[in-house]
Amino acid sequence: MDKVIGVIGGSGLYDIAGLEDRQWQSMDTPFGAPSDALLTGWLDGVKMVFLPRHGRGHRHLPSTVNYRANIAAMKMMGVTDLVAMSAVGSLKEAYAPGDFLVVDQYIDRTFAREKSFFGTGLVGHVPFAHPTCPRLSEICLTAGQEVGGTLHMGGTYVAMEGPQFSTLAESRLYRSWGADVIGMTGMPEAKLAREAEICYACVAMITDYDCWHPDHDAVDVAQVVATAHANAERARALVAALPSRLKGPQTDCASGCNRALDGAIMTAPDRRDPEMIEKLTCVAGRVL
């Protein structure tokens, strides 16, 4: 089976260009409807699937995005390698608005979201010490380098609930933890991608200095949107540079992303809820 590239577009990225045979396809999943129809097409001979995280026209709040449906839809479309593009605030002087950063760690501060495909009657625990796929992250790095601009490799993303931006005390707290960037959507997306055994990488597009920076006032959403739009062309170019690097058959991920469910399910086979098995077959069918 050949690799299929998925891209989830964040604030400012609601479409991607250059796809052959492109079509917006509505779909449903056992976890409900994804944020929007999925845009499918081919780039450099590789199948691509794109989904705007907040829907076209930015209709869903970070807390009401149906992350489970989004990841289930990607899995159902055969996506093997998923790149998340996300607007973030910077928590460090060295990361300036306009820079990109490939995330490799998360601190999950969200609390009002469905965070797992598993549930009563089918319990599973996947490894998550390394929440992103190193191989796919490296590919994002080289694709970004080809496109130009400042790109940082590695950094910790604080996922906050929102939709309000942080208080000054919170922003200072996250800085004291050594975190690098802050956003509202990185979790549970990354967790669900791991449960669905999809290689996942996140390219954070820095739009502001949050509110801690002495030379910058509170986050101004107009400024964030302006920077997100200015970033969008570079984000599209990075996405267009992915297929030539990912062409070919799916092979086992050296970090085990595509086998994350091996040994993960705790519920005894004779105690598993048949309805849960049916519901989870679209994401975990390999082990059910």
Ligand SMILES: CSC[C@H]1O[C@H](OP(=O)(O)O)[C@H](O)[C@@H]1O
């Ligand atoms: C427009 S600023 C707040 C908004 O931007 C980020 O969205 P995304 O990660 O989807 O690019 C942030 O997480 C908030 O949802």
Ligand SMILES: Nc1ncnc2[nH]cnc12
């Ligand atoms: N400062 C910030 N905090 C949370 N999410 C963001 N998205 C973009 N900038 C952000």
